[in-house]
Amino acid sequence: MRSTPSSSARHWDSSPAATPVRRSLRIRHGGTSLLTRCGEHSRCRECGNRIEWYHRSDPQMAMVPLHPHELPAARVPADCRWHVSSGIAHPAGDGSGWCRIPHALLCPIRNAPTAAGLGTLRRALAVHTRRLIDAGAFIAPTARPDGAAAESAVCRPARPVVQLLYVRYLAACPVEDIRCVAQTRRRDRCARPLLAPDTPVGTWTLMPATATTGQLALPANIMAVYDLSALPYAVQLRWRAQRCPQHAATPTTPDLTVPGWEPFNPLLHREHIHTRLPTRRRPGPSGHSRKAVGP
Ligand SMILES: [Zn+2]
Numbered sequence: 001m002r003s004t005p006s007s008s009a010r011h012w013d014s015s016p017a018a019t020p021v022r023r024s025l026r027i028r029h030g031g032t033s034l035l036t037r038c039g040e041h042s043r044c045r046e047c048g049n050r051i052e053w054y055h056r057s058d059p060q061m062a063m064v065p066l067h068p069h070e071l072p073a074a075r076v077p078a079d080c081r082w083h084v085s086s087g088i089a090h091p092a093g094d095g096s097g098w099c100r101i102p103h104a105l106l107c108p109i110r111n112a113p114t115a116a117g118l119g120t121l122r123r124a125l126a127v128h129t130r131r132l133i134d135a136g137a138f139i140a141p142t143a144r145p146d147g148a149a150a151e152s153a154v155c156r157p158a159r160p161v162v163q164l165l166y167v168r169y170l171a172a173c174p175v176e177d178i179r180c181v182a183q184t185r186r187r188d189r190c191a192r193p194l195l196a197p198d199t200p201v202g203t204w205t206l207m208p209a210t211a212t213t214g215q216l217a218l219p220a221n222i223m224a225v226y227d228l229s230a231l232p233y234a235v236q237l238r239w240r241a242q243r244c245p246q247h248a249a250t251p252t253t254p255d256l257t258v259p260g261w262e263p264f265n266p267l268l269h270r271e272h273i274h275t276r277l278p279t280r281r282r283p284g285p286s287g288h289s290r291k292a293v294g295p
């Protein structure tokens with residue numbers, strides 16, 4: 001027998017009442033982020049356009065910045081389509097006529113090849129970047145005194161490639177500037193760096209320019225990677241969660257923002273591939289060693 005709706009689900013004239021769909025907010029098991037189940041609004045630090053950060057559905061626990069609007073799926077190549085379900089980003093379409101797309105495929109600053117059908121949107125984002133720069137609302141990375149000066153003074157990459165737990169990530173800022181994402185008791189963001197004093201440090205190493213260990217690389221394609229592979233597993237987990245040692249010891253403390261790791265892609269992040277190791281001084285006539293310890 002077909003169940004009859006309760007009286008509260010009908011109007012006075014017995015017409016069915018539209019019941020709003022209940023969207024349950026669920027917290028990821030074991031997660032401490034205050035930002036799960038919703039896109040974290042932000043702006044691309046390279047072009048200034050709006051992005052939304054989401055947890056990925058794959059087990060890398062990384063975040064992916066998506067273009068903030070849905071696009072007609074017919075305009076997006078199938079292998080570029082993403083969808084968001086229950087606050088989690090999945091790297092595939094959901095069968096509907098609409099889809100999401102990673103900002104990296106649209107970012108006008110990057111040299112990534114534009115997929116057919118996306119050129120118009122990418123040009124629109126480029127125009128928006130130009131307007132932001134002209135209005136003084138955004139400073140291009142190459143024009144920032146801090147990043148440019150820091151990079152030239154100590155020859156360090158502004159966005160280094162970091163290897164941890166066998167995966168390579170593009171960091172949002174220089175290694176020594178990566179801050180803890182946990183919330184303090186004053187409800188602001190922890191100011192401590194991941195590279196805390198008296199903690200083990202990674203090693204700058206030249207490695208094949210691939211996304212993960214073991215992938216085939218083009219001949220002579222090497223890049224400087226800040227390698228944390230030799231560190232204890234717990235320390236690598238702490239880096240991936242982007243927490244200082246104190247907040248790594250208190251896992252129930254919530255995150256105030258999302259970790260800034262972006263899965264490294266040698267095609268999308270070509271401009272961040274550095275073929276020389278960072279040095280404190282400009283290399284002298286004797287050149288530099290193959291490995292450099294520390295940030
Ligand atoms: Zn961008």
Ligand SMILES: [Zn+2]
Binds near residue numbers: 181190192243247
């Ligand atoms: Zn902290």
